[in-house]
Amino acid sequence: MYKTLSIFFIFWIVLNLTGIIDIGMSMGNPVKHKLIAGVLCLDFINTINGHHSGTSNEYIVHYNDLIVWACHAKIFDQKMADFLLQQSAAHPHTSEHIFHQAIELRERLFKIFSALYYQNPVPQNAIDFLSDIHHKGMQHSNLVQKEDRFKWEWKFDKNMEMVLRPITLSATRLLTSENLKRVRECSGSDCDWYFLDTSRNHQRRWCSMKDCGNRHKMKQRYIRLKESLQKTKIIK
């Protein structure tokens, strides 16, 4: 009986690990994208997975996805999202251009943070690209006082690329802050999501305990069970 249950459990784990049964990571819909990074620019990098594995789980395949995701990530409210979606319908060539610019930005950000994480040289062209797009974006902002501190406030200029500005600001802030050394890549074997490790002991390993953390735990249990079944076989 124990052996039958063990075999069934192994079979179930294999299905999970191979993705035949989805254990929680939903893909495709920008509204379902899990915002786990703790920083906007890293969540933006995480709108795709599979840089290392070569498989692609993509949340943003059109400008409209970018707007829906930006609203989900609280870059702006629904009213602004509706306005930009209307603009997208009215100016499809512009929206196509900004979509490609956004993907380029995301890939360059990945290269920057990935290089830093693996202690490789940071590609200068990626820094130049970020710096250039950030510089253009900041021309549409004002420094305003909010109670006891100041913040950058975006001008409402109806420009469809306004969606990129908070992302580049987030990236440049992170790159110039002490938090940079707390940026981590998920330890999941098929995951390359990034996050800011704000845990007390700075030992966070997973993008999400429910997804990659759970997969790892199941994998370990699978290995242990397999070994114990093999031992039983040998003893008999």
Ligand SMILES: [Zn+2]
């Ligand atoms: Zn992960």
